[in-house]
Amino acid sequence: MNKPSLLLVDDDRRVLESMADWLRGQGYDLDTAARYTDALERLRGKTYDLVLADVRLGDGDGFDLLEQCRRNWPSAQVILLTGYGTPDGAIEAIRAGAFDYLTKPLIDDELLMSVERALSQRNVITENSNLRAQLDRRVGLDHVVGRDPHMMRVYDVINSVADTRATVLVTGESGTGKSMIARAIHRRSSRAKGPFVEVTCGALPETLLESELFGHVAGSFTGAAGEKMGKFLQADGGTIFLDEIGTSSPAMQVKLLRVLQELKFEPVGGTKTYEVDVRVILATNEDLAQAVAQGRFRQDLYYRINVINIELPPLRARVSDIPLLAHTFLEQVREDARREVTGFAPDALVALERYHWPGNVRELQNVVERAVLLGKEHVITLADLPTDVRGATNFLVDRSAGTQTLKEALEGPERQIILSVLESNSWNRNMTADQLGINRTTLYKKMKRLGLEDGHPVSI
Ligand SMILES: Nc1ncnc2c1ncn2[C@@H]1O[C@H](COP(=O)(O)OP(=O)(O)OP(=O)(O)O)[C@@H](O)[C@H]1O
Numbered sequence: 001m002n003k004p005s006l007l008l009v010d011d012d013r014r015v016l017e018s019m020a021d022w023l024r025g026q027g028y029d030l031d032t033a034a035r036y037t038d039a040l041e042r043l044r045g046k047t048y049d050l051v052l053a054d055v056r057l058g059d060g061d062g063f064d065l066l067e068q069c070r071r072n073w074p075s076a077q078v079i080l081l082t083g084y085g086t087p088d089g090a091i092e093a094i095r096a097g098a099f100d101y102l103t104k105p106l107i108d109d110e111l112l113m114s115v116e117r118a119l120s121q122r123n124v125i126t127e128n129s130n131l132r133a134q135l136d137r138r139v140g141l142d143h144v145v146g147r148d149p150h151m152m153r154v155y156d157v158i159n160s161v162a163d164t165r166a167t168v169l170v171t172g173e174s175g176t177g178k179s180m181i182a183r184a185i186h187r188r189s190s191r192a193k194g195p196f197v198e199v200t201c202g203a204l205p206e207t208l209l210e211s212e213l214f215g216h217v218a219g220s221f222t223g224a225a226g227e228k229m230g231k232f233l234q235a236d237g238g239t240i241f242l243d244e245i246g247t248s249s250p251a252m253q254v255k256l257l258r259v260l261q262e263l264k265f266e267p268v269g270g271t272k273t274y275e276v277d278v279r280v281i282l283a284t285n286e287d288l289a290q291a292v293a294q295g296r297f298r299q300d301l302y303y304r305i306n307v308i309n310i311e312l313p314p315l316r317a318r319v320s321d322i323p324l325l326a327h328t329f330l331e332q333v334r335e336d337a338r339r340e341v342t343g344f345a346p347d348a349l350v351a352l353e354r355y356h357w358p359g360n361v362r363e364l365q366n367v368v369e370r371a372v373l374l375g376k377e378h379v380i381t382l383a384d385l386p387t388d389v390r391g392a393t394n395f396l397v398d399r400s401a402g403t404q405t406l407k408e409a410l411e412g413p414e415r416q417i418i419l420s421v422l423e424s425n426s427w428n429r430n431m432t433a434d435q436l437g438i439n440r441t442t443l444y445k446k447m448k449r450l451g452l453e454d455g456h457p458v459s460i
């Protein structure tokens, strides 16, 4: 067995030396870097199993290094070290994909345990990735297309939790693929042969929803003619997928909490208690934490369902997947349309990549279908795309206001350019600055002036 290889990054030489000595003494193959840029240099030259990085580095910070690792070296685990531990920092670090967040000084069992756990988790992930690679080399997982690093991490989570009973909460904007992910989890579980039952909770008024979920006995309310079997019972031995959970009423939330806790319920108007073996997956495009803060969603229910959260990034935050998705959808309709369309003209593809896709993957799918059905050429051209999407290629200056100075007039296009590069780099400011050929400080100043807040998308 090879020794695990670690990279330790800290700008305080004394800390760096003493931790390095100690870790080498524990049998790890360890390299050090005292600067952010040196760390990147090292990462480019060698494959590391684990990176231990201080949050404050003279020429950068640990969070940026974490982002870089997630993007470019996803198989390396990252542990962030800090002189000033705060719970917020820890949560931020874990959400950004760190394995752990530890407070210095740190030459003890806590460090060792964290390192060991990180390394063993890495092994699981590597095995899963190999498995995944065998299953589908080309595109993604099951029918889910995409190989953006965000999506790769989503697949890792799916693979790790699919075959457990864990409740999964899938969040993301409309059209990002939440329902699709729920089905993929079911298909990859040992319940795959059992039923997959989907209920769109937001679409039904409360009384109907209750009888839909739990069933009712004859005559239990006006209109309840015969007896009805609820979806929970139908899903016995399989998976129930509760979509649009964010809008359920307070009374409904109480009932959901009970059924999630005990997997027991009574049909509306009935006294018999049923018990089922059901795996629950929920989805919402609402910010549930905010709904809890505003008192619209029960905190206990939120904790109960937020065990494993898969957050799907909006399509504009995974621009690198757009061509792949577009081609997949083209293939799908081409068969139906029986038309000879071979691909996309370069400027059409650029427009697809630049557009901000408020309707996410669903919108892209519709745009491609429409273009295949209505287009006349052998390739899809810019003219086959809707005006909004087409407009994404040219940064038009608003000439109507003749009083604008040149600087003011350039702000709109400048903002649009910076935003699109930020989004295509998942809001990594170093990479964005590099790509735009400006330094980081300039980028920060521009972002501030143009009102571009850090919308770094968080995914599990
Ligand atoms: N990664 C993907 N690969 C291939 N197809 C996708 C992907 N993501 C979404 N789609 C397709 O896009 C459409 C929308 O996906 P889905 O219904 O899962 O989104 P959703 O997040 O559940 O939307 P809503 O919030 O409206 O319920 C579906 O037709 C789905 O097949």
Ligand SMILES: [Mg+2]
Pocket: 178, 179, 180, 243
């Ligand atoms: Mg859905």
